[in-house]
Amino acid sequence: MDITKRNRLLDLTRLTSRAGRPLTGVDRVEFAYLSHMLRHGPLWGLVRTSLGYVLLDVAGCAAFRDKVLSQDWGPADRLSRIKRGLDPMRARAEADLRRLCVARCLPLRLSAMLRRHLPSGLTYVNTGHTNLTDRVLSALRGLDARVSVFVHDTIPLDLPQYQRPGTVERFRHFLMRTARHADLILCNSHQTEDDLARHLAPDRVPPMISAPLGLDLCQPTKAPQGPWTAPYFVTLGTIEPRKNHALLLDLWDDIPEAHLLICGSRGWENHAVFERLDARPPRVHELPGLDDGQVAALLQGSAGLLFPSLAEGYGLPPVEAAALNVPVLVNDLPIYREVLGDIPVYANVSDRYLWRKEINRMAADHLSGQTRAEQAPRFAPPSWKAHFKAVLTLT
Template sequence: MAITTPEPTRLLDLTRLVSRAGRPMTGVDRVEFAYLDNLLQHGDLWGLVRSSLGYVLLDQAGCAALRERILDQDWGPADRLSKLRKGRHPVRRQAETYLRIICHDRCLPLRLSRMLARHLPMGVHYLNTGHSNLTERVLSALRLRKARVAVMIHDTIPLDFPEYQRPETIAPFRAFLGRTCAHADVILCNSRQTADEIGRHVPGPLPDRVIAHLGAPVPHTGNAPKGPWNGPYFVCLGTIEPRKNHALLLDIWPDIPDAHLLICGNRGWENHDVFRRLDSKPERIHELHDLPDDQLFALLQGSAGLLFPSFAEGYGLPPIEAAALGVPVLCNDLPIFREVLGNIPVYADASDRYLWQTTIIEMADQQRTGLSGTQAFIPPSWDEHFKTVLTLI
């Protein structure tokens, strides 16, 4: 007779998802949501959120209710208490109001240890996937519960490429990585590349590192929005920031005959020259933002290809999602894409403008002649990811 081991009580940090309520989900947000969605099906789940006014603890029912609100964004009105902190996104205020209504308990920061002790068993398993809220206060409270701590590191880009980061984010990330390596029992790595980079940045003994590729389900597509583009068009998907290297595409597009470029993403930081060029409305280049996922993926599916000249990526979901849809991919030659996608994309060094130009022209011609497409690709699944992760945490 098979002996089954009961699922541990788990505490999932949901601070990042709540802090970004009302904004389009980033890749890291999607990972935190995938953990919420999956762990609701595996034993006793609790959620911890650091809000503007202290900590909020959600039980299983509260975690399920939060999941539904994230999907439908129907948070309800903000209360007066949520307005005490100025400068917060209005939807975040609504979300924090909602959490205070549904929470199992809440407390001021100084009482976090007592709150966890009231509700969580010794040896609780804590998971942090959002690079948020892994503070000394939280770690101290977890140590008192003899918690097993797992932290996901998505990348080490702030240390590898500081020139592409806001200067004020580099030191906090270094401290976060140091706390993770000092206190975590398990480090969850989305790739071999990330695991190797952690070892390079943190000398000495490290916690166990487990490599589990992130799930990338085949995207659901709806009706593509209409626009002034016609004939072959290409999609560039991602936040408009220096690391994503939109400047390369703006430089070469006047020499791409007839084809249109759809830049899909919100504007980021310190990219003033690119913003200025986009504001000038260059011919056959269209900036789109805040599209629902089904419309975005419908646009991608109808395109001649995804263009992804990013200088650095921790995982890089857009090329994986495009390949899952059978859309050709042209991307910078980065190790993470070789690891996950193999020979599916066309690789071109981001410094080789002529190669990018000629390859894009060839991809446009292939779509015109009906020869566009790529070999079959089965993306990594969340089932595979959690089969690996949940044996450890």
């Protein structure tokens, strides 16, 4: 079937929940699917709000996309005040959705709303690990809909000690629903396919397709100024235990000639690292809230990206740095071997001597003007065009 003729219903609950906050990797995937599917309609959008469900037509989906891009959300409405404790930006986003939607309903009326407005046999696509509930699946069955679910990784089951309370069980339920009800599982890598096969019972593995994520490489703008001098390194991502900022803080006393820029907001369950950062260790600088252009500019001027993460489903920061021809030092994870090949320097995080040695070498190379990235073949990142060519022929 021609991919431009399929009726699709894209779940936009995750993007709505992130209103006013920088987009994470999973958010960017949902946004990429929204942007691409708008060019290959007909498209509808489904959002679970704090007061029920809203349904967007293609015009509403386009307006929602523009709101996410601009973050120019309208004012909260009277209904927003019913839900106490709702984040103000999310309240404004949900009010906008009520103004943009073609229909909205309380949870008990979801099936009736979808039957009234949507054609039978459409494809529902969920990319955000959210809103794949029994209620939604039951309503979709009433439409004889095909269900495609993007599973980004199995990290909550593989590293439960690094998850927020309740995350592991929620993810386990999400994965079991996916195994029972999905007609197709979308994966970002063969590594994720292998991980899913390991966690799911052999008789409960739906068809899967793997397609590398595309890269929307942002043009560098103006790098923020600070007390750091060359050479400096960048580490990028939410400050949470899995990202392993603790390793870099442990090493930095032995990196006397370089500064460390930590670009990312503080996350959860990482109090020891937060205390160390609050003590303002020398040559370590915390830079939350930067936009993509500022981060790209910092990367371009750096001696390299350091990424000692303990686990990744895909890991966009090393891919972004490699696309900018910036040297990359990463933990030796299979996903990087699959996506980046020989581009990065690999060092197991258990080998602190090797990490210290490579960081000092990268700093010296930067000062001398000789970087490994300049000598290596130019990295050609995966494209969204190739991703959707593979995925949308089946969804």
